Structure formats: C-alpha cells, structure tokens
C-alpha cells in the first residue's frame with residue numbers, strides 16, 4: 001500500500017509533505033533509533049577516548065559543537081560523569097523528546113561496558129537507570145542532568161562565556177564554510193581551559209554523493225561552490241590542510257587519532273585551484289579524527 005501511495009502522490013506534494021513538522025519529526029525519530037541510539041553513540045565516544053588515551057571526563061565541563069537533532073552524545077557525557085554539558089548548534093534543531101527513543105531501543109549493557117574504562121561501571125549503571133526513570137525528555141529535564149542547549153550560536157563569531165575542559169564534534173567541522181573555519185577553531189581553543197582537550201570527527205567526502213562519486217566535488221570551481229554548498233556538501237578542506245589549521249592554534253598540540261581513505265573511488269582529472277592539498281593520498285582521505293591538547 002505504502003509503495004502504491006508513493007507512486008500515486010506527485011513529487012511536489014511529497015516534497016511539501018516532507019517539509020511538514022510531522023515528517024521532520026519522523027526523520028529525527030528514525031535517527032534516534034539508528035545512528036543516534038545511546039549504545040551506538042557510547043561506542044563512538046569510547047572509540048575516540050580509547051584512541052586518544054583520554055583522561056576521564058568525570059567532573060569536567062564539556063562543549064559539543066553542532067549537536068544536531070538528537071542530543072545523544074550529550075547524554076553520553078552525562079553517563080561519563082561530566083559536571084556540565086553545553087550542547088550547541090548554529091541552528092536550533094534539537095528535539096529532546098526523541099531521546100526517549102534513543103534509550104528505548106538500546107542494548108542497556110553496551111553503554112555501561114564500553115564507557116566503564118573512562119568512569120566507574122556502577123556509577124554509569126546508576127546514571128543510566130536515572131535516564132531510564134524519565135518518562136519524557138525536554139530542555140528542562142536535560143537541565144536537571146546538567147545539560148544545557150545553546151542555539152542558535154555561531155562559534156565562529158562569538159565565544160561561550162565559560163571555559164570548558166573538553167570540546168567534541170561529530171561530522172560538523174566539514175559543514176562550516178571555509179572562511180569561517182580559522183575563527184571557529186581559534187574561538188574554540190580560546191574557550192578551552194589550560195590542559196583542556198578537543199576531539200573532532202570530520203568527514204571529508206561529498207555528502208551529496210558518498211556512495212557514488214565522493215571526490216568529484218573537488219573539481220567544482222570555487223566561484224560556484226558557494227558557502228551554502230560548502231555547508232550542504234562539505235567544505236572540501238583536505239586532510240593536510242586540516243592539520244595545518246589545527247597546528248596554527250597557538251599553545252596547543254594536535255594529532256590525528258585516525259585517518260581513513262577511499263582508494264576504490266575515482267578522483268576527478270582536474271582539482272579546483274582553490275583546494276590546498278599535497279598529493280593524491282591527501283585528496284583520498286575520507287575521515288579524520290583530530291585530537292588537540294591545550295598546553296597547561
């Protein structure tokens with residue numbers, strides 16, 4: 001029946017329907033039971049904490065950039081014992097009610113087990129049970145957990161008003177227009193306490209064609225690759241240029257905790273002259289994890 005309806009409804013009407021609040025909420029709910037499920041986000045966080053040999057976040061102030069629609073990573077910081085979590089975004093898109101779904105479909109033992117090396121198993125269980133005791137989530141209930149949602153805020157043009165110990169982002173920095181990236185990174189570094197750290201997971205492929213031709217966008221002339229396209233498809237900053245941008249931050253040290261490449265996909269014959277890169281290997285990097293430590 002659904003398939004027949006899909007065929008019968010004209011495309012413009014389908015588009016209009018998609019734009020309605022109902023469909024938007026459904027898409028966010030789908031995220032909450034898939035990539036934003038709390039066991040999956042706990043595994044992601046544990047992975048980068050292991051790779052960076054990170055100290056526990058217990059009692060720390062955490063800042064998330066581009067927190068998105070489902071604030072699960074903020075809940076993971078709560079499970080890890082963070083004193084305060086500030087989840088930010090350039091547009092206010094978070095739907096806290098969907099966190100109920102992110103918990104409902106998760107395997108309860110996974111967050112406890114994978115996060116235990118960075119906290120205490122019994123304390124994580126207590127905190128997880130506390131999350132399960134909520135029948136619904138709102139921005140007010142998040143505040144009770146020490147999670148504050150701050151949006152809209154563009155951290156390329158302003159800083160937050162308290163220093164933080166840990167900054168995290170997942171699939172965000174590649175959406176920031178090229179010209180805004182240096183000021184964003186500088187503001188974030190300034191917001192860090194001495195000895196503070198940040199981890200950014202950055203995805204370097206064309207977000208509009210990840211499965212097909214993920215590097216072809218590197219050929220588009222800069223004049224046509226507007227800030228809006230940079231936000232939607234990825235800003236095209238390559239791996240070595242990211243290394244340079246982070247190395248330019250004064251008083252801090254940066255390493256990659258992972259760097260993955262796609263060797264099976266073609267590169268375009270022409271790379272636009274605005275794109276800074278070293279060699280083919282640099283162009284082919286598809287995902288990086290960047291770990292920055294501010295000196296004490």
Ligand SMILES: C[S@@+](CC[C@H](N)C(=O)[O-])C[C@H]1O[C@@H](n2cnc3c(N)ncnc32)[C@H](O)[C@@H]1O
Pocket residue numbers: 036065066067068069089090091093154155169170171172175176177180231
């Ligand atoms: C692919 S989503 C990732 C959301 C979330 N981090 C996650 O893991 O599900 C990209 C996020 O980056 C945010 N974003 C886009 N441009 C940004 C900017 N200039 N500064 C901060 N966040 C931005 C979007 O609003 C969105 O929340």
